[in-house]
Amino acid sequence: MSHPTVTPFPIINSRLRPFIKRICLVENTLASPLTQQVPPIGAIGLTFILKKGIELYIDGQNIPLNKRSYIIGHVTREGISVIHEGEVAQMVIDFTPTGFYRMFKKNCRTFNNRLGDFSEIDAKPLEVALENSSYDHKEIHKIFEDYLSSKIESALPEVPFVEEALALMHQNLLENHRIEDISNKVGIGQRHLSRMFTKTVGISPKKFFRTLQWNHIMTIISMNQKDSMTKLALACGFYDQPSFTNEFKRFMQIPPRKFINGRLQLAQLMLKE
CATH class of the missing domain: 2.60.120.10 (Jelly Rolls)
Structure with a gap:
């Protein structure tokens, strides 16, 4: 195979x-x-x-x-x-x-x-x-x-506050960014930001940021596959291995060790930044 x-x-x-x-x-x-x-x-x-x-x-x-x-x-x-x-x-x-x-x-x-x-x-x-x-x-x-x-000339312009929110989310991916704080920084109400973000991006700001975080975490894991679970957990911004393992399983529906051992090779490749 x-x-x-x-x-x-x-x-x-x-x-x-x-x-x-x-x-x-x-x-x-x-x-x-x-x-x-x-x-x-x-x-x-x-x-x-x-x-x-x-x-x-x-x-x-x-x-x-x-x-x-x-x-x-x-x-x-x-x-x-x-x-x-x-x-x-x-x-x-x-x-x-x-x-x-x-x-x-x-x-x-x-x-x-x-x-x-x-x-x-x-x-x-x-x-x-x-x-x-x-x-x-x-x-x-x-x-x-x-x-x-051929579609570029007729494309819609950027929605400035959505693009600004996206830029803020990309800053320090291992920290938690509250959507309320992001909406305050871009000067738009949280409900309006969430509605327009979901329309233009496809998922809510919270789900998108969580996906960004895990894309980044998968990259860290792929580059440090020989490290212990505890060391990987700390590198990915978690306080301990159990919390890291639980969050990983919740996102990928598989324990991190099985991911590292190649059970999800396609996911490993597609999630790399």
């Missing part, structure tokens, strides 16, 4: 950088099925499946993947997993927190915990171009970039 690989592709058009966080190719080859929990990564994405060795399960029920092109919404709940078997290959476009909203003008929350159809964002021409391609990685990359570049 091989391990999954995530190969980053460059963002050629620099004007896409306010909208696109990452373009990558996820690949794997397995002789027997491997189930992996889908982690929250704090981004909405688009994907094109080049090789269909993927099955999606929600609460134990198989969700048929009848197409190759999908919108990937935020994961905000337990019970969502994928099974890899045989050859797996998919191109993934991860948007910046507000990039999807600004480019497609859709309430991001409506895509949570599901795969969306390209017709929901009026992107059928993109789907057709991808389906009619040779499935070459570089060609798929170019098709995505060309289409997304």
Whole structure:
């Protein structure tokens, strides 16, 4: 059994950088099925499946993947997993927190915990171009970039107080930032901030910040896998190992040692900063 690989592709058009966080190719080859929990990564994405060795399960029920092109919404709940078997290959476009909203003008929350159809964002021409391609990685990359570049001129402007709140959240990720304090700093009422944040980002400020924290923690863990659980807990800002282990299991639905031992290789790769 091989391990999954995530190969980053460059963002050629620099004007896409306010909208696109990452373009990558996820690949794997397995002789027997491997189930992996889908982690929250704090981004909405688009994907094109080049090789269909993927099955999606929600609460134990198989969700048929009848197409190759999908919108990937935020994961905000337990019970969502994928099974890899045989050859797996998919191109993934991860948007910046507000990039999807600004480019497609859709309430991001409506895509949570599901795969969306390209017709929901009026992107059928993109789907057709991808389906009619040779499935070459570089060609798929170019098709995505060309289409997304064509959407820049009509994109919505930034919402300043949402962007300012996002910037504040990125400051010292191992400290707790109260949403009330953030709303005071950006000069917007907490309820209005939460409502607009959820619309433009897809999840509440509290959930987004928690996801940011755990993305950062996963990076620390990946870089210090040989350390003891106690040392890792302290490095990740926890007072002791039990509290670290409990919070880890609550977020990833698996103990930290199993994560470190490679039981969630895909999560390890996708959660790295």
